[in-house]
Amino acid sequence: MEPMAQAADEAFIQNSIEETTVGIYILKSQDRSEDIGIVLEGQKVLQGLDNFALATAMLFGLMYALNLNYPPEMKFTFEVLQKIVMELEGCTLSVKAQVLRNRLFDVYFRLSREQFDSLLSRVGPRISRIHTNYREPVSSMEHLAICLRYLATGDSYTTIASSYRVGISTVAGIVPDVSKAIWDSLVDEFLPVPETADWQEIALGFKERWNFPNCVGAMDGKHVVIQAPHNSGSQDFNYKGTYSVVLLAVVDARYLFRVVDVGAFGRNSDGGTLAASAFGQALWEEKLHLPEDAPLPGTDHLGPMPHVFVGDEAFPLRRNVLRPYPGRNLSQPQRIFNYRLLRARRVVENAFGILAAQWRIYHRVIGVSPANVDAIVKATVALHNFQRWNSTVEAPAPQEEQHFPALSRLRRVSTNNSTREAVAVRESFTSYFSSAAGVVPWQHNIA
Template sequence: MRAEQMDELLSLIGPELTRQSTNYRAAIEPKQRLAVGLRYLASGDSLVSLAFSYRLGRSTVNNSVHMVCAAIEKGMMERFLPRPTQDTWKEVAQGFWEKWNFPNCLGAIDGKHVTIQAPPPTGSHYFNYKKTFSIVLLALVDADYRFRVIEVGDLGRISDGGVYAGSDLGRGMETRTLHVPPSTSLPGAAHLDDLPFVMVGDAAFPLKPYLMRPYPGQNLTHQKRIFNYRLSRARMAVENAFGILASRWKIFHRKINLHPQNVDTLVVAACILHNFLLAPSENQRLLDEEEQLGRHMAPVRNMGGNRASREACNVREVFCTFFNSPEGSVSWQDRMV
């Protein structure tokens, strides 16, 4: 983080970190609290280690981390992770068409496990299929790896559609309350039916008219394999976003030893800081670092079923037709399948 970015961050949340000095002790400077909180996120060091490094008490370090994360969530959410509008969705869709060759796309969606230390009285609530304890980060990402919608805090054991279906995003898309633009024709293909705007996800998600997943099975036609490739290519946006997030904030490579409610706030703060610091010139370097370290944020599995409505299947068929037509094909797709 550059000094200018640090100063801007301090100007945004500094008042929330300020405390009154007393006759017994001077209050910790907001800048030092911010430095401690960012160091915890960026290094993944334990609170005890940070206390020694900064010559502060462990409780002071603990409070500083919580204060910084809460201040970021409170003071920066509206600016760096706002609720999408119809214009926002159109901007995201334009970005996916230009950079990932997928039209009418509202974003790439995926879920990741954030590993935590098992809270004592919770039994197996946070126990997931990877045999670790975790909470789930569900994210919708745009073409530039920016988080547009996140849902944090579901128990690691939840599966079979629970994470997505129970999220504000899932319910909002189902009830059509998220200001999604109306259906429109695909670029250069007015002869095809108007199609709704859709999210793209992997096979763990259910097929919906507004959520595309790959065709299942091995013995697919060439046209269906083309569709799966194009969808998988667009999905790289969310995988890369998670990679950049974990590369910049090494806390995601560790087992977080905080109360689950505080972990929720920490993850939201990290996502907001990700948007705040996002720079195209640094993305590839961070992705290369994460590739060397290996991905430690395990994907969520078994979130959706295989049954889908006829409408959803028809939408996928039209996309498949488009990607195999002169208007929607790309020159390299036949080599990739």
């Protein structure tokens, strides 16, 4: 090689290294020998490595040890390496490597390998495609993997398509189709319509875990923030200045969703959403098959009390719906009631927090059509219950309310048209929580 050409090549190599944030370099000399090493922040930090596989492993180790963030342009490379690790046969791996692979799988899809396989067996027949002579279809496993990865990250269709080497339009078709299939496959088993026996079981859970008898669920609503739909006018425009659809939910004492209503217009309040929902209509018309009225424990003198749902100030006070006392100048029994109701109602806030922490689609403004948003939200709710339905381990709950860009509180609207019966029910619960039969030791220190 001529001296000038060699100098030019060396200058080019040096410039390339200096412009590299994170990378692996391979330099081949005229005698066919290779120099393999690692570059960090424009500097060679390791040289003379034996092969590319070792360099890749060392790069991962350095990034972990130095707590480095890899640049966005390397994201697809790392995702490919992650998928390679997850697809390795378990029988060829050491115990530690198998543990690493399983943990990586959990983080990547938000499901364990066993849960993924179980879900695939349920969803697979609904999402399989016919083989033709023209091309091999995307497999059911990859359909499910693409959808779960989208729900787990909230990445754009373009990012998901690049990770899985498929077309953007393919991802755009897979996500809503698989989301609908997940809901259809799981809803009957993991989100069944509660019957009287189910309501009684829920009431027992609230009594034992949250010291609130005759409670059959905590209800609340959240805005799921979306991009402004075409020609939607103001119906999806909410009071916070964003576009959204509403997720209304009833949650039991174990953070399981028992009733959900998705798709109400973002401009509605909690109370308006409840009144317009099928669940609200059934509640007002007494068609929910709630258990018969029963006395609160140790207070037969108060007579039979209805089974109730607990909500915040956005909901109206009704015979079967309790809300806190408004205002600040409250008596001690009223403050105790508000604390006890808040304690029971917190499960629905915690359930929303767990849902958003698990499926990071809620950390972003969702950029799909409202119809597809409904399918995506229902899929995440079904998956939430699918993971926890038979679990004996209580899910960790967020200690403080967190803010998620695509999941925000609904507008609160006060109501002054409560019936005398509804007021009397709330006063009876207030008396019970301050009585010897209903008191808990720590309530006077908090209320």
